[in-house]
Amino acid sequence: MKRIVKPELPDAKVLSPLELNKYRFSDKHTVLTPDQLEKLAASDADVEESKPQ
Structure with a gap:
């Protein structure tokens, strides 16, 4: 079985x-x-920055 190493991505975020x-x-x-x-x-x-609050 091939093992896949999970990359270290400090700027990544989990998306729903x-x-x-x-x-x-x-x-x-x-x-x-x-x-x-x-x-x-x-x-x-x-886009988020340009939205009126």
């Missing part, structure tokens, strides 16, 4: 299914890279 569902990807299979996830997180943070 509802949080993960809000990210839309193309119908094609997309390989998610750390750079792509960082861009998604940054754009999400920009």
